[in-house]
Amino acid sequence: MNGPRRGNIHSVESLAALDGKGIRYEVFFMGCPFRCAYCHNPDTWEGEGTLHPTADELAAKIARYKPYFGKEGGVTLSGGEVLTQSEFACELTDRLHERGIDVALDTCGGVPLTDSVRRALASADMVILDLKFHDEEGYRRYCRGDFRAVMNTLDFLEERGACVWLRTVVVPGINDSEEEIEKYAAIVKRYKCVRRWQLLAFHTMGFSKYERMGIDNPLKDTPALSKDRLAQLQEFADKCIGEL
Numbered sequence: 001m002n003g004p005r006r007g008n009i010h011s012v013e014s015l016a017a018l019d020g021k022g023i024r025y026e027v028f029f030m031g032c033p034f035r036c037a038y039c040h041n042p043d044t045w046e047g048e049g050t051l052h053p054t055a056d057e058l059a060a061k062i063a064r065y066k067p068y069f070g071k072e073g074g075v076t077l078s079g080g081e082v083l084t085q086s087e088f089a090c091e092l093t094d095r096l097h098e099r100g101i102d103v104a105l106d107t108c109g110g111v112p113l114t115d116s117v118r119r120a121l122a123s124a125d126m127v128i129l130d131l132k133f134h135d136e137e138g139y140r141r142y143c144r145g146d147f148r149a150v151m152n153t154l155d156f157l158e159e160r161g162a163c164v165w166l167r168t169v170v171v172p173g174i175n176d177s178e179e180e181i182e183k184y185a186a187i188v189k190r191y192k193c194v195r196r197w198q199l200l201a202f203h204t205m206g207f208s209k210y211e212r213m214g215i216d217n218p219l220k221d222t223p224a225l226s227k228d229r230l231a232q233l234q235e236f237a238d239k240c241i242g243e244l
């Protein structure tokens, strides 16, 4: 197909506050090769999204929200897995930087490090990376993913001196014990690029999407993690890693 490259975008959210610093404009990319058992966005896995802009069109649209971003905010590229469209992510990041807008990239870290994936990671102002499991077995069993690829991404970000926030979803019966958290902490402590490690509670809000889409939900009988247990485990995690 000729003409400028177009993104395949699931949706956008103009004033988000969860994924990165300050007020963020969030862009959810379509496409993800993984199948995390606790994914709450199975509707981003494959197919066509609702928007197909060029990088310049999308950056121009986002720039209208710049006054709301303040000193810390900006744009978060998320998904799906944003690095499945790494060329488009690079172009969009460049167009946003030209407009003086900060870009955070939210990834599972499991995409092989091709040239464009490296460029996309390197050009983001910060990277939010999901450390989903602490070993091969966890990734194989619950994500159809590759632990080694995630470690390669973290190694790359460490070499670049990037700013990285790690996140781990805590799922009852899978990784909600202190013993499990200690194993993650042993990895987190190895990386100076990590500025923050946040635990997130598994929740059941995405379950209706599985029903609607007729997809098997492997965790349909798993309860949400309570706020109290999350707070306990976050406190324990913070103690394990000390000052970052």
Ligand code: SF4
Pocket: 032, 033, 034, 035, 036, 038, 039, 040, 041, 042, 044, 079, 080, 081, 108, 143
């Ligand atoms: S990497 Fe993200 S979008 Fe892909 S399956 Fe896992 S949680 Fe869902």
